[in-house]
Amino acid sequence: MYDYVRATAAKLAPFDSFYVALLHGANRVRFPYGYEGAVFDDPTSHTYGPSGQTAWLVKHRQTYRFAYDNGAVLNAGMSFGDTRRRSADAVTVPMFRAEPGSRDVLFGMVSMHSYTAGAFDDNAVRSFEWLTGLLARVLTREKEDAEAFLLLLPGGGVSRTLTSDHVIEYMAARLSEIHGIARRMVEEAGEGEGGGGLLGPDEIVRLCEQTQTELMEMALWADQGPEQRFLSLTEVEQRVAVLLVNGLGNQELATEIGRSPNTVKAHLKNIYRKYGMTTREQVAEDVRRHLAR
Numbered sequence: 137m138y139d140y141v142r143a144t145a146a147k148l149a150p151f152d153s154f155y156v157a158l159l160h161g162a163n164r165v166r167f168p169y170g171y172e173g174a175v176f177d178d179p180t181s182h183t184y185g186p187s188g189q190t191a192w193l194v195k196h197r198q199t200y201r202f203a204y205d206n207g208a209v210l211n212a213g214m215s216f217g218d219t220r221r222r223s224a225d226a227v228t229v230p231m232f233r234a235e236p237g238s239r240d241v242l243f244g245m246v247s248m249h250s251y252t253a254g255a256f257d258d259n260a261v262r263s264f265e266w267l268t269g270l271l272a273r274v275l276t277r278e279k280e281d282a283e284a285f286l287l288l289l290p291g292g293g294v295s296r297t298l299t300s301d302h303v304i305e306y307m308a309a310r311l312s313e314i315h316g317i318a319r320r321m322v323e324e325a326g327e328g329e330g331g332g333g334l335l336g337p338d339e340i341v342r343l344c345e346q347t348q349t350e351l352m353e354m355a356l357w358a359d360q361g362p363e364q365r366f367l368s369l370t371e372v373e374q375r376v377a378v379l380l381v382n383g384l385g386n387q388e389l390a391t392e393i394g395r396s397p398n399t400v401k402a403h404l405k406n407i408y409r410k411y412g413m414t415t416r417e418q419v420a421e422d423v424r425r426h427l428a429r
Contacts, residue, residue, distance in 0.1 A: 141156075141246065153173075156246050168348075202223065207226065228245050230242050362422050366426045
């Protein structure tokens with residue numbers, strides 16, 4: 137799917153770099169797919185700060201163009217592709233999905249860059265926005281289908297947590313495919329020229345690239361609950377929650393935060409309510425999971 141979008145975008149205007157990025161959690165962005173020229177760029181992930189292109193898109197919720205600021209926002213963020221060179225033109229289009237009862241949620245972006253100034257005119261940008269909108273619709277439908285499928289699983293899809301078992305099963309299946317291709321290559325190579333239609337190494341390369349992309353996307357299914365719950369706390373409540381990990385009692389908590397034991401009890405009550413939990417041990421374990429990310 138990403139290959140198709142990239143190939144279609146190349147018909148709109150020539151570019152040197154292309155990537156798809158997906159937001160994850162409060163301040164992470166994952167890059168499951170990218171190309172520098174004809175070379176696949178290994179998937180990666182980063183946290184983003186208050187400056188840079190991702191923060192700009194989150195704030196303005198519209199397409200970013202190099203011409204807006206001569207690339208100032210673009211160059212303030214993480215470099216992509218050939219880090220020895222700077223883009224002379226770029227366009228990055230946000231992807232949104234509808235959420236019931238709230239405005240559309242920004243969940244990702246698609247970007248194309250050129251080392252040639254003025255590479256992307258207004259027509260190319262509008263067409264790229266249309267193409268990105270189609271990709272957003274497909275990814276949204278995939279997400280909805282995956283969530284609907286989870287409801288069919290035992291327990292009614294109560295847990296969406298990505299576990300080590302899921303990753304191991306996925307990797308085992310993928311490695312089996314790669315092993316099968318490699319084995320057939322060896323067998324056919326042993327038959328000589330008469331073996332007919334040797335499988336090229338490009339098939340293994342292709343499958344490896346696809347596996348890398350899918351693994352990065354799988355990370356989006358990791359449980360975001362601990363982070364979301366922790367971020368729902370006030371600054372003081374967060375401090376109390378972190379101290380709970382160390383097993384402090386109410387009097388010790390009061391001493392640490394410089395408040396009375398009654399105030400500590402009030403904070404704990406609010407934390408329990410926001411976490412939907414009833415004991416300090418439950419909260420401590422959840423906070424520990426957040427801190428370990």
